[in-house]
Amino acid sequence: MSGEEFVPLSLTPLLIGIFAAVACALPGNFLVLRKQALIGDAISHVVLPGIVVAFLLTGVISAWPMMLGAAGAALLAVVMIEAIRRLGRIEPGAAMGVVFTTMFAGGVLLLEQTDTSSVHLDVEHALYGNLESLIWLDAVGWSSLLDAQALAGLPVELGRIAATLIGVIAFIWLFWRPLKISTFDEGFARTMGIRTNVLGLALVVVAAIAAVAAFDAVGSIIVIAMFICPPAAARMMTNQLERQIAWSIGFATTSAIVGYVFAGYGPLWLGAADAVSAAGMIATVSGVILALTALFGPCRKRAGAPAQA
Template sequence: MNGSEFVPLSLVPMLTGIFVAVACALPGNFLVLRRQALIGDAISHVVLPGIVVAFLLTGVVSTWPMLLGAAGAAIIAVVAIEAVRRLGRIEAGAAMGVIFTAMFAGGVLLLEQSDTSSVHLDVEHALYGNLESLIWLDATGWSSLWDPVALAGVPVELPRMALTFVGVALFTVLFWRPLKISTFDEGFARTIGMRTDLLGLALVIVAAIAAVAAFDAVGSIIVIAMFICPPAAARLMTNRLEWQVAWSVLFAVIAAVLGYVLAGYGPLWLGLVDSVSAAGMIATVSGVILGLAALFGPHRLRGSAAPIG
C-alpha cells in the first residue's frame, strides 16, 4: 500500500482510533483499580438521550450542542444515581442499572419518534459509530501532511480527539501523585489532607469527557472496551502503577491499529469482498489481548504481589 491510498483513506481513522483508545485507557487504569470499571458502560448509555435532545433542540448534527447535551445527560445521570442510592438505600450497581437503562430507553424512544432520517443519527451509529467514514478527501499522499490547504480538510473528529487525548494525558500527569495515593489508600490520602471526593469526581468527569468526545467519532462500544480491557490486561502484567499505565497505553495502541487493519483488510485476506466494523474489531482485539494477559500475564494471580525491584 502506498501513501496516496493510505493517507486519505486510513491515516485519519487509524489516528483517531489510537487517540480514542489511549484517551479512554488512561483514566480506565484508575477506574479499574477503584472498582468503578462500569462507569464507562453507564456513561456511554446515558449520553444518548442528551445527544438526541440536543439534536431536537438545534435541528442539526453539530459538535458543540451535542457535547453539551451529552455532558448534561451525564450530570443528570450522576445526580439521579446518587439520589436513588441515598433515597432508596440501594446498592450502587443496581442504582446505576436502573438509571442507565431507563435513560438509554428514553433516548432510543426519542430517536425513533423524531424525524432523523435526513441526518446521520441512529441507534446503530451511536453503538458502533463509523470510524471508516472519516475519510480525508483533500489528501493526495504523505506530502499532504505539510500542505495547509489539505490539512484544513481533515475530518473534525481527528483534531477533537487529539485535543481530548492531550487533555486527559495532562490530567493524568498533573494529578499523578494524588491519583495514585488516593486510588491505593484513600484513608491515608485523606489524612494527609487530600480532597479525595473531589479527586474522584474529577476522575469521573475526565472519563466522561473522553467518553463523550469518543462517542461521537467511534460509537460507544470502543469506549467501553477501551476503558476496561487495556487497563485490565496491563494490571495482569505488573505490580507497578507506572508500568501498568505504560502497558495499557501500549495495549490500547496495538488494539486500535491491529483492529483497524484486521477490519479493513482481514476479510480481503479471507477472500471476502467487504470490510467489517472497525469499532467492533478493535474491541475484539482488545479482548484477545486481555485473554492472553489473563492466561500468561506474570501477575495474573491474586496475591502475586512479588517484591518489587
C-alpha cells in the same frame, strides 16, 4: 499500501481510533482499580439520550450542541448514580445499572419517536460510530502533512479527540500522586488533606469527557471496551501502577491498529467480499488481548486479595 492511498483513506481513521482508545484507557486504569469500571459503560450509554435531546432542541446535527447534550447527560447520570447510591444505600454497580439502562432506553425511545430519518442519527451509528468515514480527502500523500491547505481539510473529529487526549494526559500527570494515593487508600488520602470527593468526581468528569469525545468519533462500542479491556489486561502484566499505565497505552494502541487493519482486510483475506465495522473489530481485538493476558499474563494472580471466608 502507498502513501497516496494510505494518507487520505487510512491515516486519519487510524489516528482517531488510537487517540480515542488511549483517551478512554488512561482514566480507565483508575476506574478499574477503584472498582468503578462500569461507569465508562454507564457514561457511553447515557450519551445517547443527551445527543437526541440536543438534536430535538436544535434541530440540526452539529458537533457542539451534541457534545454539550452528551456531557450534560453524562453529568446528570453521575449525579443520579450518586443520589441513588446514597439514598437507596445500595452498591454503586447496582445504581449505575439502574441509571444507565433507563437512560439508554429512554434515548432509544426518543430516537424512534422522532423523525430523524432525514439525518444521520440512528442506533447503529451510536453503537459503532463511523470510523471508516473519517477520511482526509484533501490529502494526496505523505507530503500533505506539510501542506497547510490540505491540513485544513482534516476531519474535525481528529482535532477534538487529540485535544481531549491532551487534556486527559494533563489531568493524570498533574494529579498523579493524589490519584494514586486516594485510589489505594481513600481514608488515608483524606487525612493527607487530599479532597478525595472532588478528585473522584473530577476523574469521572474527565472519563465522561473522553467518552463523549470518543463517542462522537468512534461510537460507544470502543468507549465501553477501552475503559476496561486495556487497563484490565495491563494489570495482569505488571505489579506497578506506572508500568500498568504504559502497558494499557500499548494495548489500546495495538487494539486500534490491529482492529482497524483486520476490519478492512481481514474479511478479504478470508475470502469475504466486504469489510466489517472497524469499531467492532477494535473492541474485539482488545477483548482478545484481555483474554490472552488473563491466560498467560505474569501477574494474573490476585496476590493481595482478601481471603475468602
